Amino acid sequence: MDIGYVSNVVYPFVKGGAEKRIHEIGTRLAADGHDVTVYGRHFWDGPPETTHEGLTLRAVAPGTELYTDDRRSITEALDFSARLVAPFGERLRAADHDLLVVSVFPYFPVFSAKLAGAVGDTPVVTTWHEVWRSYWDEYLGPLAFGGKIVERAAARVPQHPVAVSGVTADRLAQIGPDRESITVIPNGIDVGRIERATLPADADGYDVLFAGRLIADKNVSLLLEAFDAVAEEHDATLGIVGDGPERDRLRRQAEGLTNAGRVDMLGFLDEYEHVLGHMAAARVFASPSTREGFGITFAEAMAADCTVVAADHPDSAADEVIGDAGFVVEPTVERLRETLDAVLGGRAPPRDPVERARQYDWDNVASAAAERYARVVRQG
Structure with missing residues (x-):
């Protein structure tokens, strides 16, 4: 398979759970002979396109601050998502990727990936680490309504959803896809x-x-x-x-x-x-x-x-x-x-x-992810 991952930050240059998941799964899939590209911000030294531990890293935006006043920057997420569309469109017109895997949060890249993927009818797999719903009230206060709308809209984009736990899958099903369509693949450890x-x-x-x-x-x-x-x-x-x-x-x-x-x-x-x-x-x-x-x-x-x-x-x-x-x-x-x-x-x-x-263990998690990706490719 030829797999394109989407994450505004790339491990190990920025360290966090979502980007580490992509790294651990991606390096194992690459070792098994799959082609794996990660689209992200340019947080690494060297050229905007490079290889690291078997992965192709392709920068679509420069590195920047991710947080504003201890909260994830909405401006950063919008900027990264806007910059995604053209690189994806170019790659997908060449039929490079069999599928795209988008890490959800932030949400805006889901829309960009789906828009770019439509060029080549490329399926989009989403990985949901959390579903916030009412937590937006605590996180954004008066702006919470906007967060809830974007989260719900992202959940309703046509996709092949993956959740990291049954709890997250259940919460996702309340705002978007049918529970039966959501595959649970947990996070992993070494x-x-x-x-x-x-x-x-x-x-x-x-x-x-x-x-x-x-x-x-x-x-x-x-x-x-x-x-x-x-x-x-x-x-x-x-x-x-x-x-x-x-x-x-x-x-x-x-x-x-x-x-x-x-x-x-x-x-x-x-x-x-x-x-x-x-x-x-x-x-x-x-x-x-x-x-x-x-x-x-x-x-x-x-x-x-x-x-x-x-x-x-x-x-x-x-x-x-x-x-x-x-x-x-x-x-x-x-x-x-x-x-x-x-x-x-x-x-x-x-x-x-x-x-x-x-x-x-990451080996088990990567095997489960590979099986899910293969089913998505077969389904088209």
């Missing part, structure tokens, strides 16, 4: 790499670990309170890895805890290996996040043989990812306290976390 990870020699390990963006939905404040209630009894420590708009508030909260000396705010760690090393050293990975389109850190922590404690919430795929290999509880201080107390006291989940995590 299980072998995680199993080999070790803590840096100059770093301290923690009994309980959180890793993620410090935003309100992650509910780190609940974790701090719950941990404070059990820390002394279990002689436990807590490490908070990540950065975000809640950082200063959470730091002040941590400093005011009874067991403040047992909590470290580690900030953002530049090296992914260091995050994995902390997971490998921890006994418990706790993240009471109530909004997770998939929850890659849950899978990573299970592969590192952590006992995972997550939140049970309709907007989170935690229970889908973790199953019975961890504990998914009501996101309250009391339930988190009870669960941390039990796990630090020796309670183990019914199923081995590492065994559960192996189903999310």
Whole structure:
């Protein structure tokens, strides 16, 4: 197959979950003999068209700032989408690609890819990582109505949709395609790499670990309170890895805890290996996040043989990812306290976390994606 991926940012030059998924799947497909091109912004050094780990990278726009006031830039998304149409049209008129795979968020490239694909009747596969719906109210405030309209319009463009979880698929079906038409292909992890990870020699390990963006939905404040209630009894420590708009508030909260000396705010760690090393050293990975389109850190922590404690919430795929290999509880201080107390006291989940995590290995995910792409090509 000849596959064209669309992502305004390209891994590893910009690091994030959606672009890493394209890289991991794309490099495996290229190794299997498929032709894979990634259309994105020019964030890499060198010419606008180059090769990297078997992938052809083609810049259709210069690199630029992606965020405005800690939110993804609408102007950037519109600019990238507008620049896509001409390069796609030229390539598709030459019948280069059998299909296009568009990463959804942002949404505007979906329209550009469909418009350009119409030239050669090229099918478009979309990858939905989240469906926001009412979350737009929190994210954009008075402008939320516009976000909802664009999201719904993108969902209704003729496409072959892929969702990273059943929760995301269900939410997508509420605003666009039939649920039966949506294929669930989860995000992935490199299980072998995680199993080999070790803590840096100059770093301290923690009994309980959180890793993620410090935003309100992650509910780190609940974790701090719950941990404070059990820390002394279990002689436990807590490490908070990540950065975000809640950082200063959470730091002040941590400093005011009874067991403040047992909590470290580690900030953002530049090296992914260091995050994995902390997971490998921890006994418990706790993240009471109530909004997770998939929850890659849950899978990573299970592969590192952590006992995972997550939140049970309709907007989170935690229970889908973790199953019975961890504990998914009501996101309250009391339930988190009870669960941390039990796990630090020796309670183990019914199923081995590492065994559960192996189903999310990138090799399995790439195979599922290749099968889906092949079906789309056969269907035309």
